[in-house]
Amino acid sequence: MTISFKQIEEKLKTEAKRLLESGQVSVVLAYGKGYDEKHPMPYVARNPSDVANIVFNEYCNYNMARYLVRYPAGTKIAVAVKAADSRAVIQLIQEEKVKREDLVLLGIPVYGMKNPKTQEIIDGKTTGGLYNPVLYDILLGDEVHGQAIQLPYDVLAAYESMDKEVRFAFWKKEFDKCIRCYACRKACPMCYCDPCFIDQNKPKWGDKSPKFHGNLMYHLTRFHHLAGRCIDCGECSRACPVDIPLYLFHKKVARECEEMFGQAAGMSIEDKPALVNFRVDDSDKILE
Amino acid sequence: MSFEPKILGIACNWCTYTGADLAGTTRLQYPQNLRVVRVMCSSRINPSFIFRAFQLGADGVLIGGCHPGDCHYNTGNLYARRRLAVTKKILEFSGLEPGRFRVEWISASEGNKFSEVVTEFTAQIKSLGPQTKFKISQ
């Protein structure tokens, strides 16, 4: 089975047009042309005539759920969601940032998405091993079946078995590269706090200049704030101009949360986020 | 000179801090490496406190709260348990020695347990040596 990106694009346009014309939604979040084929852009269609600008190809990695929180409550929004993006929407619903009834989810079942920087296929590294959206109203294409699934945590093995000294050296080298552009935070659908803890001055949680210790504080706390919430879209790592593999750390935390609390982020709108919940019989073993 | 570690203790007002008081009034001996900060509940502890303590030179961090089920605010420590478990995993994956961070449930009547835990934890941190990974070098 192969994916026809053109076909998805056509369906996306048809649905977007229909939804805007009928007035069912006032905004459609999808993808639009960038300066070349490899660099499509997040695109907001507000009028039926905007729909002609919508594109979809293998480089449309952006998680459009990122933009949902920017609209006032009650805005009717249609949003194009791939597998991981749909989990982001579910997570936002759990966190009461958006309401299910305000959204029309245009599900895109797809595999073989590529990172425009490296040309590598992103499926195995991020997106949680899923190809079909978890939640959608309209599916634009056939569900993906029979595509080899790489388990979401496979890429972690090499890092988990590392000696702690080696692992510290690895992260130190990575965090030392960080230039504190905050693209990771901007790209992340779950980073919606205003102000972000790192921008606060009283208390000042960490140094703001791009030096190791401030970087460490920023990243460790960000990993913590995304614990049980990160849905493994991988956008943070792809947005990073210096290619820090943030997704590895997020995945590790996600794995631990799944093992400890028995729930993966963004899989059901009935769940409560793991860290604002508890069970009386949570084991003390998790603290060991 | 032998290595005297700096250990940050964060204790909840209702159980562990009162337990520490009891250890004091009953004249139990324990190492003086622990500096205790009192918070109203173990769920008041922002994980960034812990990262920051390591950056500012703590060699170990010990958290104390009420036993699950005994929280003064009913459920605070149940949230804290989940949160601090994640903190522990993050510290571990970043490469810090796992033994430098510990959470213990110590009730107001457990002065003995308090002094035992502090003695044991201090010995453990002594054997791990100074913490240099997170510490901000001057």
Ligand code: SF4
């Ligand atoms: S932390 Fe990264 S992978 Fe996780 S939801 Fe945010 S952008 Fe996606």
Ligand code: SF4
């Ligand atoms: S995107 Fe990369 S360089 Fe920019 S703040 Fe995030 S980790 Fe640092």
